[in-house]
Amino acid sequence: DTAVSxxxxxxxxxxxxxxxxxxxxxxGHDTMYWYKQDSKKFLKIMFSYNNKELxxxxxxxxxxxxxxxxxxxxxxxxxxxxxxxxxxxxxASSQGGLRGETQYFGPGTRLLVL
Amino acid sequence: xxxxxLHLPTLSVQEGDNSIINCAxxxxxxxxxxxxxxxxxxxxxxxxxxxxxxxxRQGQRVTVxxxxxxxHLSLQxxxxxxxxxxxxxxAENRGGTxxxxxxxxxxxxxxxL
Numbered sequence: 001d002t003a004v005s006x007x008x009x010x011x012x013x014x015x016x017x018x019x020x021x022x023x024x025x026x027x028g029h030d031t032m033y034w035y036k037q038d039s040k041k042f043l044k045i046m047f048s049y050n051n052k053e054l055x056x057x058x059x060x061x062x063x064x065x066x067x068x069x070x071x072x073x074x075x076x077x078x079x080x081x082x083x084x085x086x087x088x089x090x091x092a093s094s095q096g097g098l099r100g101e102t103q104y105f106g107p108g109t110r111l112l113v114l
Numbered sequence: 115x116x117x118x119x120l121h122l123p124t125l126s127v128q129e130g131d132n133s134i135i136n137c138a139x140x141x142x143x144x145x146x147x148x149x150x151x152x153x154x155x156x157x158x159x160x161x162x163x164x165x166x167x168x169x170x171r172q173g174q175r176v177t178v179x180x181x182x183x184x185x186h187l188s189l190q191x192x193x194x195x196x197x198x199x200x201x202x203x204x205a206e207n208r209g210g211t212x213x214x215x216x217x218x219x220x221x222x223x224x225x226x227l
Contacts, residue, residue: 004157031213041201043158043217055212090157094213100146100165101213105157 003027004106006091012112013081020077021109023091031097032074034066037088049074050097081113126224133191135221137204140185146207149178149189153200199225
């Protein structure tokens with residue numbers, strides 16, 4: 001009965017590789033998000049999709065490409081991984097993507113680039 | 115630039131005492147604020163929110179206070195329990211129509227027995 005789920009939970013990979021992280025929500029929400037949390041616990045939004053349409057893109061390198069096959073899924077593909085990509089990536093969702101809505105977070109994917 | 119920040123990076127309280135976690139924000143256009151709790155190895159968990167047309171909101175053992183005059187937000191936890199140990203984030207929704215949250219730097223709450 002997990003509301004927002006992510007796979008994998010841990011991801012260890014070499015520099016230069018390409019990897020994907022998957023996210024699914026069963027809350028019936030229209031909007032999903034990807035956040036990055038660095039080693040100092042700072043959380044920053046990366047992308048937001050509303051009903052499969054990109055609505056927020058926070059100047060993230062184009063090596064990061066979100067893909068939303070349907071409104072319940074938002075995957076994050078990362079090309080040519082760099083050391084600085086090591087972080088915890090959180091997926092979140094909210095009802096309609098409007099200002100003033102609560103966002104619900106997944107458990108996170110811990111990415112370590114060696 | 116404008117930011118959301120916290121006064122205290124670490125707060126240590128005894129079990130049973132009340133905790134107060136503070137947050138300063140600088141964007142006067144922000145009108146929605148949320149507190150999240152993040153336990154070790156988990157994602158942020160919603161605690162309580164408040165809109166700018168209110169100055170106080172209460173939940174179960176938690177109260178959020180908003181002072182728009184000095185752009186200050188606080189989270190009060192009554193009768194702090196060991197399970198309250200976590201990192202607490204305030205977040206604001208600034209500008210635009212989208213739900214775009216800007217998070218503060220976080221405060222670690224340590225509950226001692």
